[in-house]
Amino acid sequence: xxxxxxxxxxxxxxxxxxxxxxxxxxxxxxxxxxxxxxxxxxxxxxxxxxxxxxxxxxxxxxxxxxxxxxxxxxxxxxxxxxxxxxxxxxxxxxxxxxxxxxxxxxxxxxxxxxxxxxxxxxxxxxxxxxxxxxxxxxxxxxxxxxxxxxxxxxxxxxxxxxxxxxxxxxxxxxxxxxxxxxxxxxxxxxxxxxxxxxxxxxxxxxxxxxxxxxxxxxxxxxxxxxxxxxxxxxxxxxxxxxxxxxxxxxxxxxxxxxxxxxxxxxxxxxxxxxxxxxxxxxxxxxxxxxxxxxxxxxxxxxxxxxxxxxxxxxxxxxxxxxxxxxxxxxxxxx
Numbered sequence: 500x501x502x503x504x505x506x507x508x509x510x511x512x513x514x515x516x517x518x519x520x521x522x523x524x525x526x527x528x529x530x531x532x533x534x535x536x537x538x539x540x541x542x543x544x545x546x547x548x549x550x551x552x553x554x555x556x557x558x559x560x561x562x563x564x565x566x567x568x569x570x571x572x573x574x575x576x577x578x579x580x581x582x583x584x585x586x587x588x589x590x591x592x593x594x595x596x597x598x599x600x601x602x603x604x605x606x607x608x609x610x611x612x613x614x615x616x617x618x619x620x621x622x623x624x625x626x627x628x629x630x631x632x633x634x635x636x637x638x639x640x641x642x643x644x645x646x647x648x649x650x651x652x653x654x655x656x657x658x659x660x661x662x663x664x665x666x667x668x669x670x671x672x673x674x675x676x677x678x679x680x681x682x683x684x685x686x687x688x689x690x691x692x693x694x695x696x697x698x699x700x701x702x703x704x705x706x707x708x709x710x711x712x713x714x715x716x717x718x719x720x721x722x723x724x725x726x727x728x729x730x731x732x733x734x735x736x737x738x739x740x741x742x743x744x745x746x747x748x749x750x751x752x753x754x755x756x757x758x759x760x761x762x763x764x765x766x767x768x769x770x771x772x773x774x775x776x777x778x779x780x781x782x783x784x785x786x787x788x789x790x791x792x793x794x795x796x797x798x799x800x801x802x803x804x805x806x807x808x809x810x811x812x813x814x815x816x817x818x819x820x821x822x823x824x825x826x827x828x829x830x831x832x833x
Contacts, residue, residue, distance in 0.1 A: 508538045511549050514556030515563070522569065530563045617669060620688075625665030627691035629657045630698060643698055721749040723769040724776050732776055735768040 512534055519527045538549060545552070553559050564570075601608035633645030646654050668684060676684065725736040738746040745767070751760045753772035759765040770776065 507549060508535060508542065511538060511553075511556055515560045518557045518560035519563070526567075526569070530567060618666070621666045621669035622662055623695075624669075624688050624691060625662035626658060627695040628665065628687075629661040631691055631694045632661070633657065634694070717748055721752050722771050722775060723748050724778075725769060726778065730778065732770075732773065732778070734770065734773055735766065736770075737768055 512531065515534065516527065516531055519530060522530075538553075541552060542549065550556075597608045597610050601611065604612055606612045630643070630645045637646060644654060645657055723736075723738065725733040725738075727733055738748070740746055747767070748769075749771065751757050751765060751771040753775065756765060756771040765771075
């Protein structure tokens with residue numbers, strides 16, 4: 500034996516109230532005003548749960564709506580219903596625009612004029628499809644002239660083949676293609692149109708601007724060290740350009756040079772700080788080459804022996820002899 504308890508009645512009333520949540524609060528409270536007393540009377544008349552005797556709370560709420568002539572709330576539309584509704588609204592708006600804009604170009608509807616352009620679109624669609632194929636084959640980006648093997652023959656063959664195929668599909672699609680096939684063909688047309696637009700944008704030569712930049716290669720120079728051809732440091736050197744103007748590089752950085760600059764006695768010659776020379780130690784002076792000793796005048800050169808036999812007789816020669824006065828005097832030899 501099952502006795503209906505107060506909590507069960509309260510829970511049933513709450514579920515009915517939840518099923519009527521879409522109604523205004525005043526209407527909902529009016530419908531549920533006598534429900535607890537009614538459920539208590541039903542529970543006192545017999546045994547068993549209220550769900551078995553009255554049905555689910557949602558069904559009981561629907562009966563209350565019908566008794567009060569309140570329409571049932573339609574179910575929330577799912578995603579497919581929302582998409583279908585958006586498509587219907589879009590078609591309605593396009594049809595209205597088609598009819599409204601047609602007289603502006605001299606036709607009852609714009610679609611009547613667009614039908615005349617179908618052959619031109621078939622040619623353009625084939626050309627754009629060839630452009631897409633050239634892009635995937637070459638991998639060099641989209642170009643207005645599709646290329647396959649880099650030759651004019653391959654380019655013409657590709658364009659002609661796709662244009663003829665596009666015209667054939669256009670003429671066939673009106674009668675022989677199914678609904679989904681026509682939709683697929685339209686989708687392909689949209690894709691190649693997007694590719695063609697991208698290629699057209701990329702091919703537009705946009706102006707480029709050159710921003711001149713300047714960098715001083717001597718910005719990090721602190722001092723200048725001048726060396727001669729023998730590797731010796733030249734101090735107090737002055738640098739001049741072709742017009743005789745002094746060349747200033749670096750700044751004094753050692754303590755002595757900075758102090759001279761502050762005192763106004765800096766000569767502005769290079770180097771400012773000789774102790775910072777990059778080549779250390781400084782090259783020493785190369786000694787002058789030594790020469791062999793010069794023979795003294797008193798040393799006589801050896802003479803050849805006198806020839807034998809007839810010939811001229813020897814004659815007296817005069818040789819200098821040292822004198823006390825330092826001036827050589829001639830002496831007679833026989």
